[in-house]
Amino acid sequence: MNATGRETIYTAGWIFPICRPPINGGFLRVVDDRIVEIGALSDGDYRHQDVVDLGDVAVLPRMVNAHTHLEFSDCLTPIGQPGIALSDWIGSVIAARGVATSDQRQDCIGAGIAESVAAGVGLIGDIATAPSAYPTDAGATIVSFAEVLGLSIDRAGERFRSAQKHADSLAANPSVDFGVSPHAPYSTPPDLIRRCVDLAKQHGAALAMHVAESPDERTLLRQGSGPFADALRSAGLWTEGLFPWAGSQPLMELIGWLAEAPRGLLIHGNDLQDDEIERISRHRQLSVVYCPRTHHFFGHPRHGVQKLLDAGIRVAIGTDSRASNPDLSVWKEVQFLLDHRPDLDPHAVLEMATLAGSDALLGAGSQCGRIQPGRIPHQRPVMIPTTAKRLNQVWRDFAVGELSCTGLPGRA
Structure with missing residues (x-):
């Protein structure tokens, strides 16, 4: 538990922050309804955290x-x-x-x-x-x-x-x-x-x-x-x-x-x-x-x-x-x-x-349209199904994939 609230790690096949290159095998660390960290799974060990695997999806901003x-x-x-x-x-x-x-x-x-x-x-x-x-x-x-x-x-x-x-x-x-x-x-x-x-x-x-x-x-x-x-x-x-x-x-x-x-x-x-x-x-x-x-x-x-x-x-x-x-x-x-x-x-x-x-x-100071720490609650990410291992394969899945807007599990 984080002092400010419940902490959850979300993992996914791909994360597209938009403000930085796509991450193959990434995570979002969320405290309450705010993203406080984003990175690649190889960046750390989260086995002892509350981890939710989103599965074969690409996570994008709204x-x-x-x-x-x-x-x-x-x-x-x-x-x-x-x-x-x-x-x-x-x-x-x-x-x-x-x-x-x-x-x-x-x-x-x-x-x-x-x-x-x-x-x-x-x-x-x-x-x-x-x-x-x-x-x-x-x-x-x-x-x-x-x-x-x-x-x-x-x-x-x-x-x-x-x-x-x-x-x-x-x-x-x-x-x-x-x-x-x-x-x-x-x-x-x-x-x-x-x-x-x-x-x-x-x-x-x-x-x-x-x-x-x-x-x-x-x-x-x-x-x-x-x-x-x-x-x-x-x-x-x-x-x-x-x-x-x-x-x-x-x-x-x-x-x-x-x-x-x-x-x-x-x-x-x-x-x-x-x-x-x-x-x-x-x-x-x-x-x-x-x-x-x-x-x-x-x-x-x-x-x-x-x-x-x-x-x-x-x-x-x-x-x-x-x-x-x-x-x-x-x-x-x-x-x-x-x-x-x-x-x-x-x-x-x-x-x-x-x-x-x-x-x-x-203006450039807005937090909308990107995934980064400090994300406001209603700008919860969206997801697209993909089993792709390479970026060029992701684009092919994007061309036909249906957007899921249900938000992160357990979140508003």
Whole structure:
């Protein structure tokens, strides 16, 4: 017995701390609900301790969903057909959102959190239509990004004030951090984006923005034309003088604005060019969030995720929402990449789904997304069955394995 409580040693075939290399034949020493030591079985003799052998499994930290829209968790299938143009899909999403009541949105958020936790997710970056509320015992940490958009002065002002109120409303919930999300360049004018950056700085908060989703976005910003311009006119949202943006490189300027936030998440980044990738790489507080199965749903060209990683940019994984994805499982995003992107290092894929998302959302001091001493209780590890003796065999088991989220035996 340890002076502070019951001590248990858990052993497993593999342990993936993420913040250090995988351990073949490892142990976790747990006192009460906290991990206090991690290592290889060869590091010590624990025959006289209370030892629980987890068996032929790999132990991993809970997943991190760096970007999702929980309010669409009632979608049984994605909106539209695979390969739909982004501008057409957004119109359908606006129509779906317009008929949802505040109570329905809250129900969807609750359902999305429950689905996420059941799928092994311990940290969620949620884009929220304020006002939105979250349970205090959700079983996951949440960064709630108040969505701000509006091409008219009145709409922009109303959504920005809602974001300010959202920050205050979350203060009493220890499971939720405030974030702000100027929605996208096609829906949020430059002055409103800069106001959101200032709000993030005021609260020391993360900021998330959909950036470079498709070449059509670049056409709108540079030329004031194309499918996005047509969609805005058809919806009666076109405002003269907002497009094109001033300057010849609007996305380069946008990256500079976002870099002023304490933490900035560029969502999707499907159409980032080499000079823009280089610009992002200069700012360690910036991350890109890649949503693999949503990217696949739209039929976008091959994502430049490897270029981003090669440039030293932090890349996290998100699920977007059930409006563009069949579910909210980050583990299934990992399996999708293991199957469809053999060019990616499998350990880098795991890092994108865990540690990278945590650092993007909460900063490098966060304990989420990794297994290390000091782990907070609700971030209990997850497990994948594997009898592999070599690391390359583990990846094959990961590609087909079901995640077990029951936690460590005898622990909450």
